[in-house]
Amino acid sequence: MKIRFVISGLSLLLFFSCSPKxxxxxxxNGVDLTGWVAVVDTASSVSGSEVFTVRDGMINVSGxxxxxxxxxxxYGDYTLHVEWRWIGKATNSGIFQRVQDGDKVWPAAIECxxxxxxxxxxxxxxxxRIPEVDAPPQVKFPVKERNSTDSDIEKAAGEWNxxxxxxxxxxxxxxxxxxFENECTAPAETGYIALQSEGGPLxxxxxxxxLR
Numbered sequence: 001m002k003i004r005f006v007i008s009g010l011s012l013l014l015f016f017s018c019s020p021k022x023x024x025x026x027x028x029n030g031v032d033l034t035g036w037v038a039v040v041d042t043a044s045s046v047s048g049s050e051v052f053t054v055r056d057g058m059i060n061v062s063g064x065x066x067x068x069x070x071x072x073x074x075y076g077d078y079t080l081h082v083e084w085r086w087i088g089k090a091t092n093s094g095i096f097q098r099v100q101d102g103d104k105v106w107p108a109a110i111e112c113x114x115x116x117x118x119x120x121x122x123x124x125x126x127x128x129r130i131p132e133v134d135a136p137p138q139v140k141f142p143v144k145e146r147n148s149t150d151s152d153i154e155k156a157a158g159e160w161n162x163x164x165x166x167x168x169x170x171x172x173x174x175x176x177x178x179x180f181e182n183e184c185t186a187p188a189e190t191g192y193i194a195l196q197s198e199g200g201p202l203x204x205x206x207x208x209x210x211l212r
Contacts, residue, residue, distance in 0.1 A: 028207040030057040039103040040067030059204040061197045070194035077212035080165040083205050086157035090116035092199030098191035110186050119154050120174045120181025130184045
């Protein structure tokens with residue numbers, strides 16, 4: 001159902017250097033969460049401002065309750081750069097692409113999985129569908145299988161990982177720590193970008209776009 005491969009550092013460099021880009025557009029200013037909207041489970045008494053905070057130039061995510069931090073603006077074609085690391089133990093999180101209107105814990109979006117051992121997989125959220133995954137409508141979160149040869153692509157808890165997510169039209173490509181991990185056809189060409197709270201604490205830094 002999909003073709004998976006790992007490309008060399010030289011090939012990755014060539015891919016990005018040949019891709020048309022504009023100047024870097026920071027999504028996180030390193031000081032506060034200006035430009036972001038926090039969405040958390042309404043069943044919880046914990047506010048979004050407690051789940052998502054800024055410390056030492058990094059976005060800190062508590063992991064509980066579930067929710068996400070999304071951009072105020074929608075974006076179309078871009079390369080998204082995000083760095084993350086786990087605090088204590090590697091658990092679960094994600095980076096959402098093409099998030100649609102209607103803020104809720106599971107929005108209509110395509111998730112780039114950051115779950116430990118599965119970084120780079122896709123998850124279809126909120127009823128979103130991708131043709132690469134053949135699943136019945138009642139399956140809410142079909143996940144694309146990870147290639148077993150990629151088991152060491154992620155770094156240990158406490159070390160920084162990098163995700164590069166290229167969105168052009170309905171096409172989404174994911175690179176984790178310099179290796180091509182996945183590709184899919186999204187159901188939308190624009191949407192918000194979001195960082196997830198789902199499991200344990202982690203930090204994000206150097207969150208920016210190259211608009212295409």
